[in-house]
Amino acid sequence: MARLTRVQQQARTRAAVLVAAAQEFAERGYAEAKVDRIADRAELTRGAVYSNFPGKRSLYLAVLLEALQDRPAAVSVQPPADVAEAAEAFARVWLERLPLAGDTAAGAQLRAHSVTGVFDDEPGRAAMAALTQMESLLLALRLETSRPRETRRVRLAELLLTLLHGADHLAQAAPGFGDPFDVTRACRYLAAMEAPDVWDPPHLPYIGPAQRCADRWEPPAEVIDALTDGPVSCGADSVVVVLGSRRLGMAEEAVRAARTTDLVTIAAVTSDPAEIGALVRLRINALATTLRRVFGPSGSRVRVVFDFDGSLAAAAGTETADDAEAAVLIRAGQIVARATGRGAGHAAAIAEGER
Structure with a gap:
């Protein structure tokens, strides 16, 4: 029973830290947020915060993951009819996370689930590059099931993600600039663009x-x-x-x-x-x-x-x-x-x- 009590207490402490951290990040943004202020908000010691999270970065990511769980999870009942419709529908859902015109800079960062400036070290940048490649593959595999069927749509997926991440950054840096409806239509037009997309990595024949x-x-x-x-x-x-x-x-x-x-x-x-x-x-x-x-x-x-x-x-x-x-x-x-x-x-x- 004592062990169960400790586990419950740790869960309550973690929850209190996350609530306080969400408030701190929403008011001050990642760069200006302080672990000491988060501890004060939660009425805990600095050590109690660090016993649950190794640092401010892990705490910020935990807040974003908590917020992600609150996003709509309903699935489509009518899959897109073709690849152009699929690209536009993907963009429409993606852009729901764009900051609103009245959001503060800190609030915009949280709403967009932005990690800009959070991973500015070499390990983080390397992980981000590899992750974006994988995201392109996962999107492409779904696009490849849409008519007309083609062998590979990774280049299209890369272009879509480039445009959408750019819209994310602009919405945070220049609120009010651009029209999300224009961005979704642009994604539809990208699907019609003819671009060579072959799978022929030159190193494959040399793999042992x-x-x-x-x-x-x-x-x-x-x-x-x-x-x-x-x-x-x-x-x-x-x-x-x-x-x-x-x-x-x-x-x-x-x-x-x-x-x-x-x-x-x-x-x-x-x-x-x-x-x-x-x-x-x-x-x-x-x-x-x-x-x-x-x-x-x-x-x-x-x-x-x-x-x-x-x-x-x-x-x-x-x-x-x-x-x-x-x-x-x-x-x-x-x-x-x-x-x-x-x-x-x-x-x-x-x-x-x-x-």
Whole structure:
């Protein structure tokens, strides 16, 4: 009973800190917010704040994640008819987070879920670059299901995200500038733009083969897929790719190489769950929520798992570093091939075709 009481007390303390932090960030913005003032607002000691959050950055991300859970989660009942309609619908939902004209600068930053100026160090910038690559892939995979069907729509997804992130930044820096309705129409026009989009990375022919094996596959009984926000099993025939925060952009190599009947599970890992892990969770969850609202429940064979406790990586026999890149091929509950290093997802996915 004493342990339960401590757990309950810790939960109450954490909740009080989050409420106080949301008020502080909304009034002063990330840069000017102070942990001491947050502690005073919560009527707690500075040590009590740090016992729950390692620093101001992790606290800010926790506030954004809490706010994200309050966003509308309804899914589309009528998926877009074609890719142009899909691009416009995605933009419309995305732009709901734009700051309002009367928002303060601090309030605008929170409303937009902005991390501008929050990750200005090299690890954070590297994670942001890889994350944006992965976001482009996840959006593209849904666009590729829209008519007319094409092999790849990653370039279109990159252009859409470039325009929408730009609208985000302008709405914060120059409130009142631009018309969101014009932005959504521009996204529709982008879908009609002819731009070469082929999948032919020059390094793929030089990737070494995966190691054939017959190892036991003992994954966690159940993990949560961030794209559906529901539990999934990792025991079926699949390619499981473990990618550190710096390597998330490599997910497409496994997706394009895997058999159409294979599930592809991307296990995101990091050595810094409190900050880099929270950033990954924030960005992917925000994107996934938007995708579900536009396209409906995910029917994709790709799943994304936040493996910040390393349980899925351990089952695959690999590490959880931010530059980790490893993959295993699963058949009938057994690891039949494994690969590490650059191109691991591609190598594992095509292992059965090599002799």
